[in-house]
Amino acid sequence: MHYLVTGGAGFIGSHLVESLLAAGNKVTIFDDFNDYYDPTIKRNNIASFKDKIEIIEADIRDAVSVDRSFAKGNFDTVVHLAARAGVRPSIADPKLYLTTNIDGTFNLLDACRYHNVKNFILASSSSVYGVNKKVPFAEQDLIERTISPYAATKLSCEQICSNYANLFGIRCTCLRFFTVYGPRQRPDLAISKFTRKILLGEPIDRYGDGSSARDYTYIDDIVSGILAAINYDKEEFSIFNLGGSATTTLNELISLLEDAIGKTAIINQLPDQPGDVPRTYADVSKSGELLSYFPQTPIAEGLRKYVQWFRTKHPELT
């Protein structure tokens, strides 16, 4: 099978590509390699397998580049991971999020339509649930309102997928990822920032009183969920939660990281951030039943693996 993985040089994308290659597939990645934090990150993510894949270095907002890559590619499945990710930066630059995430998804679906690609996987997000009071969050819950531009773009992308499935028979499977972590994760995420700062003995920013809670999902579990979703052909349009199905408060996360690192964190107390939801918690019973998705990595174990990886990548900090 020939896969197009957009965002294939990113955190989740690079792990997925490795698994697809290991299973003997042909993989093309479409990524603009643009990183605000460190321009080397994306290149490093794919360094170990770059000679085994086709690389299209282009922007998903550019419909002509997207269309050209489909004209050449003859793809069986598109896994669309490329996006501007993260709640807080989306408040700082909502337009970048709207154009990248919504226009980009539209361009890819349109290319599927005109080049007869019938299987499309969308990376959506737990943030679409907004301040859902019912826990755990289930796919059929009524979403009353999102509270960040990032979440609004992801909910819009799901709806665009629904249109293309209904109108053009493109099977679209939307996966709501719950805070993904593990080796190669983005440096802007809390676990990356906390690990670095605890190792350096610098204060970490704790927003709110530490009671906000997240459902953290280890990268290997996310990849197994994506692989299962690729083969799910029972519905033309579907939505699945991919989470760890457990919640960890911010205070618990800090304490688990202290254990994994073997050092105490210095806390810099800050107010709650606008756009942050108080908690996320995935009901994964639908994913378990239809995708045989059963998360395997508890947070303490995943953090230990992450810290181990971080230390090998940053020996100067250990």
Ligand SMILES: NC(=O)c1ccc[n+]([C@@H]2O[C@H](COP(=O)([O-])OP(=O)(O)OC[C@H]3O[C@@H](n4cnc5c(N)ncnc54)[C@H](O)[C@@H]3O)[C@@H](O)[C@H]2O)c1
């Ligand atoms: N990491 C998480 O916790 C999480 C949670 C929920 C949803 N998601 C979603 O999963 C997907 C992957 O996230 P990630 O954590 O791997 O992020 P990432 O930033 O590591 O990967 C995204 C990739 O998309 C590429 N990209 C961004 N804009 C592009 C553009 N205009 N054209 C082409 N490529 C572009 C980036 O270069 C990057 O390689 C995203 O859609 C994100 O919204 C992630």
